[in-house]
Amino acid sequence: MGEIDGRTGLEVLDWDECLALLSQCSLGRLAVVIDDQPLIFPVNFALDANAVVFRNDPGTKVYGARNRRVAFECDGTDTVYHTGWSVLATGEAVQVRDPADRDRLGRLPLGPWSPGPKAIWLRIQPKTLTGRRIPPPHGQQPEGAN
Amino acid sequence: MTDAWLEQLSQEACLRLLREGAVGRVGVVVDGDPIILPVNYRLVEPPSGPLLVVRTRPGNVIEQAATNVAFEIDSIDPVNHRGWSVLVRGELLHAYPASATARELYEPNPWLTDGREAWLFIDPFAISGRELHEAEPYWPFHPGDYM
Numbered sequence: 001m002g003e004i005d006g007r008t009g010l011e012v013l014d015w016d017e018c019l020a021l022l023s024q025c026s027l028g029r030l031a032v033v034i035d036d037q038p039l040i041f042p043v044n045f046a047l048d049a050n051a052v053v054f055r056n057d058p059g060t061k062v063y064g065a066r067n068r069r070v071a072f073e074c075d076g077t078d079t080v081y082h083t084g085w086s087v088l089a090t091g092e093a094v095q096v097r098d099p100a101d102r103d104r105l106g107r108l109p110l111g112p113w114s115p116g117p118k119a120i121w122l123r124i125q126p127k128t129l130t131g132r133r134i135p136p137p138h139g140q141q142p143e144g145a146n
Numbered sequence: 147m148t149d150a151w152l153e154q155l156s157q158e159a160c161l162r163l164l165r166e167g168a169v170g171r172v173g174v175v176v177d178g179d180p181i182i183l184p185v186n187y188r189l190v191e192p193p194s195g196p197l198l199v200v201r202t203r204p205g206n207v208i209e210q211a212a213t214n215v216a217f218e219i220d221s222i223d224p225v226n227h228r229g230w231s232v233l234v235r236g237e238l239l240h241a242y243p244a245s246a247t248a249r250e251l252y253e254p255n256p257w258l259t260d261g262r263e264a265w266l267f268i269d270p271f272a273i274s275g276r277e278l279h280e281a282e283p284y285w286p287f288h289p290g291d292y293m
Contacts, residue, residue: 007203041231084184114152
């Protein structure tokens with residue numbers, strides 16, 4: 001288990017653990033800022049090495065994300081046991097234009113879920129990758145810990 | 147065969163989903179860049195209009211954020227590619243409910259309570275939602291052909 005942040009009471013997850021959690025997800029949330037207003041959109045994504053890749057049609061998401069600094073978040077919460085984790089990646093969303101790159105990314109499990117050709121591929125190479133987890137209650141061991 | 151399609155949700159449908167939820171994500175702008183954080187929240191509906199209530203640590207990143215914020219909840223099935231999401235755009239208000247009655251009424255019940263003494267309200271100016279419907283399979287033979 002990672003270190004507990006004394007101020008927040010949350011376990012701090014390191015880069016590798018964040019990446020491992022991201023690799024188990026297929027849905028995340030993208031935040032962009034347009035005219036000082038943040039917006040959050042759910043997006044399905046895949047990992048290419050340690051970069052987040054997703055596809056889109058032209059629209060608000062692409063306008064707000066392309067060549068700008070964005071945030072990308074994944075989480076898992078358990079509403080019964082009141083526990084959970086979250087991972088946040090921040091960095092610039094860059095459009096993938098190189099045909100060889102596109103061919104390679106085309107083999108990722110990244111079919112569109114919603115209608116539209118989704119021909120614009122964006123990639124976020126994380127500048128920061130941070131994660132937090134709500135630790136199990138004091139004295140209670142997580143499953144499999146012993 | 148019907149392709150996957152998106153439906154715009156009504157205000158009432160969005161509010162119903164917000165009413166039922168307990169965990170959402172706040173999007174804030176810090177030094178010009180967006181950040182997303184999961185939070186426990188509660189929708190309260192005084193006569194003046196709906197508000198989202200969040201309790202956090204005084205001085206944390208949400209508390210220091212710019213006024214305009216986003217708030218999102220969703221439930222999406224990654225296997226069947228269906229689900230919904232609701233996006234709230236609003237202004238962040240800092241207010242401590244003065245009376246114990248108000249606090250009880252507005253209590254967002256954070257899972258972590260230690261030091262979560264800063265009460266924040268998101269006052270929405272826009273609420274929108276979408277539902278993703280999955281593609282329906284094409285039946286090459288009409289079941290009636292077998293009757």
